[in-house]
Structures are given as C-alpha cells and as structure tokens.
Amino acid sequence: MTIDIIPIEHMQVVYDRPEALACNHTHYCPGCTHSIAHRLVAEAIDELGLREQTILVAPVGCSVFAYNYFTVDGCEAAHGRAPAMATGIKRVSPDKTVITYQGDGDLASIGIAEIIHAAARGEKITTIFVNNAIYGMTGGQMAPTTLPNQKTTSSPSGRDIASTGAPLKISELLAQIDGAVYVVRRSLHDVKHIRQAKKAILTALKVQQAGLGFGLVELLSTCPTNWGMTPVDAMHWVETAMMPYFPLGDYKIADSVHKLG
Amino acid sequence: MAQGTIVIDQDRCKGCELCTTVCPQGVIAMDMMALNAKGYHPAVLQDPQHHCTGCAICAVICPDVCITVYREIPQPRKNKLEEVTSHGA
Numbered sequence: 001m002t003i004d005i006i007p008i009e010h011m012q013v014v015y016d017r018p019e020a021l022a023c024n025h026t027h028y029c030p031g032c033t034h035s036i037a038h039r040l041v042a043e044a045i046d047e048l049g050l051r052e053q054t055i056l057v058a059p060v061g062c063s064v065f066a067y068n069y070f071t072v073d074g075c076e077a078a079h080g081r082a083p084a085m086a087t088g089i090k091r092v093s094p095d096k097t098v099i100t101y102q103g104d105g106d107l108a109s110i111g112i113a114e115i116i117h118a119a120a121r122g123e124k125i126t127t128i129f130v131n132n133a134i135y136g137m138t139g140g141q142m143a144p145t146t147l148p149n150q151k152t153t154s155s156p157s158g159r160d161i162a163s164t165g166a167p168l169k170i171s172e173l174l175a176q177i178d179g180a181v182y183v184v185r186r187s188l189h190d191v192k193h194i195r196q197a198k199k200a201i202l203t204a205l206k207v208q209q210a211g212l213g214f215g216l217v218e219l220l221s222t223c224p225t226n227w228g229m230t231p232v233d234a235m236h237w238v239e240t241a242m243m244p245y246f247p248l249g250d251y252k253i254a255d256s257v258h259k260l261g
Numbered sequence: 262m263a264q265g266t267i268v269i270d271q272d273r274c275k276g277c278e279l280c281t282t283v284c285p286q287g288v289i290a291m292d293m294m295a296l297n298a299k300g301y302h303p304a305v306l307q308d309p310q311h312h313c314t315g316c317a318i319c320a321v322i323c324p325d326v327c328i329t330v331y332r333e334i335p336q337p338r339k340n341k342l343e344e345v346t347s348h349g350a
Contacts, residue, residue: 003264003311005264005311006264006333008266008268008331010333010334011264011265011266011315011331011332011333011334012331012332012333012334013329013330013331014265014315014317014330014331014332015317015320015321015328015329015330016329016330017326017329021326025273025325026325028324029275030275030276030277030301030324031275031277031278031279031324032324033324034324035324035325035326036322036324039326190283190322191283191318191321191322194321194322195321224277230278231277231278231279232277232278232279232282235279
C-alpha cells in the first residue's frame with residue numbers, strides 16, 4: 001500500500017517548548033526528571049497566562065539554577081528558606097503568582113520548619129516539591145526521604161531506620177495542617193503519570209489565583225546518577241520501590257478547592 | 262491514522278533513551294554513529310515507512326525538551342482552510 005506523504009510544511013505543530021521555559025540548556029544529568037517538572041510548571045504557567053506575573057523562588061540543591069530556566073521573574077532563597085522568602089514576596093505583591101520549587105534535601109531537611117509554618121499560616125503560595133529520595137547536588141547522601149535499606153554514599157550498607165528514623169512523608173504531614181488546602185502526590189515515571197502531574201500543577205496554580213491557601217504538589221522523581229542506574233531503570237525504580245512507600249494520591253483537597261471545579 | 266513526524270534537536274539531547282522506550286511505533290533510536298557537542302549519542306527518528314503519528318508521547322517524557330512534534334491538519338479543518346483561501350483569492 002502506498003500512502004501520500006505529507007511534507008512537514010503542511011503539518012501543524014502539536015508539541016513545542018512552552019514559552020515560559022527558557023531556551024538555555026539545563027545542567028541536569030541525562031534522564032533527570034527535574035527538567036520534566038520544569039516543563040510542566042512552564043506549561044501550566046503558559047496555559048493560565050501567568051508568565052508576566054509569576055515569581056519563582058529557587059532552592060538550594062540540583063535545581064539551584066531554576067531561575068535561569070524559566071522566562072519568569074525569579075530569586076534565590078537561602079537553603080530551605082524558599083517558603084519564607086515566598087511569604088514576603090506574596091504579602092508585598094499579593095497580585096503576583098509565587099511559586100517555590102524545592103527538592104527533598106531543601107524542603108524536607110533544612111527547610112522543614114519553613115514549609116510547615118508557611119502551611120500553618122495558610123500562605124497563598126504554591127510549592128512544587130521534587131522528591132527523589134536522595135541528596136543529588138552534594139553527591140548522593142542520605143536524605144530524610146531516603147527509603148529504608150536504600151544505599152547512599154552516607155549509608156553505604158543501606159539506610160538503617162533503627163538509628164536514622166523512617167523516611168518523612170511530607171504530603172501526609174502537611175495535609176494535617178489547616179492552612180494547607182491542596183496537597184497531592186504525583187509521579188513523573190511515565191507518560192500517564194506525567195500528564196496527571198501536569199493537571200495537579202494547574203490546579204495548584206488555580207488555587208493560588210483564587211487565594212484559597214497553601215498548595216503543594218509532591219512529584220516523585222529520579223536521580224539516575226546517584227542511584228547508580230540508567231535513566232530507564234530509574235523510572236522503573238520509582239514505580240517499584242518509591243511508590244509503595246510514598247503512595248500517590250490527593251492528601252488534602254479542601255471544600256473550597258472542590259468548588260473551583 | 263494521522264501522519265506525523267518529529268524534529269529532534271540533537272544538540273540538546275543527553276542520550277537518556279527514555280523516548281526510545283515509550284514510542285508506540287518504535288521509530289526512535291539512538292544514533293550510535295554520531296556524537297553531539299555534549300558528547301552523547303543523540304536520539305534519531307528512523308521512520309522510512311512514515312509510521313509516526315505525531316502522538317507526542319516522546320515529547321512528553323523527553324526531559325530536555327529536544328522534540329518538536331508535527332501532525333497533519335485534520336481533514337475537515339483543512340477543507341475549511343482551503344475554502345477560506347479560495348474565497349480570499
């Protein structure tokens with residue numbers, strides 16, 4: 001059977017780089033899902049037309065240069081203090097959309113106080129929490145979210161929960177706080193889940209636009225380099241090892257968020 | 262099925278191979294004969310039979326936003342466009 005070949009000039013573009021994502025090459029390792037998370041945030045910003053009024057607060061960690069990768073205004077917070085800085089920005093400019101983008105070393109370790117109190121105060125900011133169960137930038141040390149028996153450079157025999165405690169489940173923790181109105185966990189390990197994560201980020205930004213309260217989207221992510229895996233194996237590990245411990249789901253959706261539709 | 266194609270910006274590609282594992286038509290491969298400026302074997306579209314449907318699944322998973330996806334314009338819309346063009350002329 002012969003088919004008529006349609007030249008590319010007669011086709012329409014159905015997927016291209018979002019405008020809110022800068023053209024810079026990222027410094028992330030091959031297969032790192034940080035870049036996927038960046039793209040989803042940028043797409044959500046574009047779809048809501050918020051590019052000119054968004055301020056992104058970058059963390060310390062692998063995503064420390066996040067402000068270079070978006071075409072929105074941004075600033076860099078001290079380690080773990082992104083929610084505190086975002087609080088100040090949002091209170092001074094309540095008409096802006098303020099997003100903090102934080103990893104698990106930043107948010108769940110040194111910045112745990114800031115995130116809990118930002119949620120407790122019901123700050124009208126959105127936090128994108130990238131959980132890859134390890135400290136990426138500093139060379140693969142154990143994080144508060146490292147799984148039991150997971151080998152890292154600072155737990156070479158595997159995480160011993162008898163001496164180091166069990167991994168923190170941040171979404172479950174923050175869902176207990178009244179000021180948090182939208183807390184969900186999604187994963188970036190395959191196309192279906194990436195699309196679900198995008199919807200969650202869109203909802204979280206709408207929650208902020210409506211001024212309902214604190215919103216957080218936790219994204220299970222990979223760190224192929226420090227896990228010592230190929231990117232493809234790392235995606236599989238998220239599904240088989242991380243998801244049983246960090247179940248995906250909607251941990252807090254306040255009635256006011258349901259009314260948004 | 263709709264015809265489509267992709268354009269891979271090979272200079273951005275870091276050779277993670279994720280696109281090759283998700284393509285439903287299996288038309289993306291790694292170009293083991295080429296190295297890009299970063300030193301990786303980049304992904305390449307190998308689609309002599311024009312099986313690509315422009316589903317964009319590869320672009321959704323590509324961490325480095327290397328892939329632009331094109332798809333044929335759906336027929337009814339194409340006819341409308343032609344109508345508009347011919348009326349305009």
